Amino acid sequence: MAKPKNILFIMFDQLRWDYLGCYGHKHLHTPHIDRLASKGVRFTRAYIQSPICGSSRMSTYTGRYVHSHGASWNFTPLKVGEMTMGDHLRDAGMDAWLVGKTHMEADEEGMARLGLDPDSKIGARVAECGFDIWERDDGMVTKGPDGSFAEGGITNAHNYTNYLKARGYESENPWHDFANSGIDAEGNVLSGWFLKNSTEAANIADEDSETPYMTTRAMEFIEGHDGPWMCHLSYIKPHWPYIVPEPYHDMYGPEHVQGPIRSAAEYDDAHPVLRGMMESPVGKAFSTDKIRNAVIPAYMGLIKQCDDQMGRLFKWLEDTGRMDETMIVLTSDHGDFLGDHWMGEKQFFHDTSTRVPLIVYDPSPKADATRGTVSDALVECIDFAPTFVEVAGGKPASHILEGHSLLPILHGTATEMPRDHVICEYDYAATPLADKLGLNVREAVMFMVADKDWKLIHCEGGFRPILFDLVNDPHELTDLGDRADMAPVIERMYDKLFRWARRTSQRTTRTEEQLIEMRTSTRRRGVIIGVYDENDIPLELSVHYRGRKAKDMKTGRQTEQT
């Protein structure tokens, strides 16, 4: 088989790159994922395009930078008209199905303006980020004084809430009350939203919890579809709420929590934007041992459960002969600070958040040369879409897709990607930090540009840059952005960012081939510019304008009437 027939594109949510056995975690053993790595290529410098779920995913799904597609924060809709992985793959003859999360927010205004009915086939795909839906589940059934967080996140009747209810989990919100909460001896629900409860076992059977459920749903999809398909199996976990069922809830304890990557100087000398993040409630919370020791064991348990489900899934694929015809890509949408650098959550640019695990298993003989190898090529999440298009037998639309296919690396014909830097962006205009720093919605934006040696972070709003020396300070503990002797490095990194910012990203309606063809076509369509005499150009270009006869009409139709 020259190329895989199908693609299983597995994404975990908020899985740090260094929380897997094959990436070196000391206490967290993930043999199933590690085995996939031994059969494929493991990438050590795979970066996402934005350290937040929605925007990172929209870059993955469109194959375009955030600055290009504009969905720069959660709940900023992906504008109608943006093409997605699904559109490109269908053009190449491969279906694109979703099982799980996308964090897609439909551009309802744009759809209404264009008269697109969300219940039509085209409208449904536009609303669902170009996927056909086996199951859509963004994994948040929340409730607050102003309603729910992610009302569009569950779009079909076959959903997890209904599954739980059918399985006897009695509640109007079994997602919260069982899958994401513990229970005490008196039957009180111990909500997983509160981190003190992270040490509890979720009040649910392992098999009914979110990760096994979605694995089963993927197997149901695969069993019913011959292909060629790309199936996006997109898990909700190990994203918060941090709580996991037995037996995972007590597999790890504070003794397995790796010390935080941080320094006192890092806090004391922090750049104002970083300081704002450190001093936010979540930054302060995750800087405490109390919270780290409650949360991280649960986070590790969630990942261990993910790995066990990978074992189940991969064995089933092998047993059914599908492993030989299916490319498997395993990655994450971003990491989690977990108290490193005095921060929580993911919304900044340290590798902790922006670097993700990436393992690609290609069953084709062409990939035999690279099995079990490790690549430090600079990969971006916008590279998945062109890779998949190439696997599907198509030619990636390079005037739309901003990434590059990974196949040359997978097949051993290249060791580097055709780029000398990666870009990551974060738009915090819609966050409390923007208010705190007194920034308007255009100033609360930042960019990261990194190569293998340096990482520069530019924050709009008049701040100095942040700079990390990735070679001598791989943990990014010392910000060199205010050091005069770093000026040449800063200038060089800014040059890269400037070049990127000027790129042609919106000329998506003409291919490179069409543009080249247009270089000679205008004259051949009868436009003649700057030519004095018809004999100054080849006859064929002027023939339609020569040897013509007409009546004298200088005074108009009166001529005709006389």
Added chain:
Amino acid sequence: MAKPKNILFIMFDQLRWDYLGCYGHKHLHTPHIDRLASKGVRFTRAYIQSPICGSSRMSTYTGRYVHSHGASWNFTPLKVGEMTMGDHLRDAGMDAWLVGKTHMEADEEGMARLGLDPDSKIGARVAECGFDIWERDDGMVTKGPDGSFAEGGITNAHNYTNYLKARGYESENPWHDFANSGIDAEGNVLSGWFLKNSTEAANIADEDSETPYMTTRAMEFIEGHDGPWMCHLSYIKPHWPYIVPEPYHDMYGPEHVQGPIRSAAEYDDAHPVLRGMMESPVGKAFSTDKIRNAVIPAYMGLIKQCDDQMGRLFKWLEDTGRMDETMIVLTSDHGDFLGDHWMGEKQFFHDTSTRVPLIVYDPSPKADATRGTVSDALVECIDFAPTFVEVAGGKPASHILEGHSLLPILHGTATEMPRDHVICEYDYAATPLADKLGLNVREAVMFMVADKDWKLIHCEGGFRPILFDLVNDPHELTDLGDRADMAPVIERMYDKLFRWARRTSQRTTRTEEQLIEMRTSTRRRGVIIGVYDENDIPLELSVHYRGRKAKDMKTGRQTEQT
């Protein structure tokens, strides 16, 4: 009347800013346009966003930079989903009608992908750049070995070709054979495509030629529509073919041709990209006196005819009482080098091409303070859309529209626009010059950034910048881009370009107000991050997660069955 009821948005094609009486032309008297200037504000630093018809217009119609909308050359379609002036105006309760040219190229692939029928009301508007069509006429009925140049440029049955045929102009292409050609004594058509024929009278009655025809069509539109409307009266002239009917064809001769703005050093020391333009066939042609003396009198005659038609139109508006309720905007889509700087056509950044005439007449009393004044504010063509939305009573969508309303200047409450530079872009990837310079489709792109003092031009592809001192060298004859002592100026202008390139231009699906509101809304929808105990946050945020009871389901539904 606080605000004008209707807007008449008049655009000429390829009308140089300095070829009008009120802008100082020595021999070309344009009393009617000058009179409009005496009743409104005349702008002396109005810049277009790209020195080519299609892209300049797409910026005008979308209110967005070329780098944002992507239609960066003629025949690069405006992508489906881009909102236009018409969309914004209809949202504000004002219709938007077209009489004349847009150079719109519909995104047929995008429309097909979204299932948009070009014959539906929505589809037709998308295909026609958001306008309702009274008459669409891009003014090119060409024929060459590979077909016609602008097949989509004439879209309704009531068109100029049919008009001419009905008026007795017998030909399958009366646009060419009569409106744009002369005739000799033997009845031979003297094609206006060949510049030696520019001195001839077009073989058509003045009243049947393009400018009077389109004026009449606009009057027919206005008479039949009560409003509120924005009517885009968009003339084809004085764009080539350079030929004009009696009596305009011999009003001007070589003695009225102003000397070319150029120097020998300018040619000898030219930057490689400029040199490429100078050495192109059209550059060489317009550098000769022979061609300038043939073409420029015809060009002046075409403008004189335009001015006479303005007189006819404005008098009719006055006679019918419409002058008091109609804002009139008069401008051009770009200029014409006409041999200045050793170049022809318009595809570079000297003021000759990028600066356009702009006169705005606002009948409302608020504008009385500025009647007959001149403004040197830095205006861009993306400012029209927000201006019109404000006149229509709407609030310009600042998350989509990149320009700013001109009303503060028109009403005398501001003297400057809220910007410190203007931007112009040119994408020549689809031109022969790119081939000649050996540039790929991403390198054949250039940017201009100018303030009132300096103009910097950056060409991708590894070239040095071009720099003009607009104060001491207003004719832009001396390129200072290679001067070491100019480094600080060059750096400052590059900083402006960089800032612009990083701007948030694609976040078009959330308003500024929505983003501000989102700063506090997430928590109020039940997402609780970094909180250890429910008592650490206000009760209302956690109430839905407190005091809940459940069955113990840790081992799943078996619990229920026992």
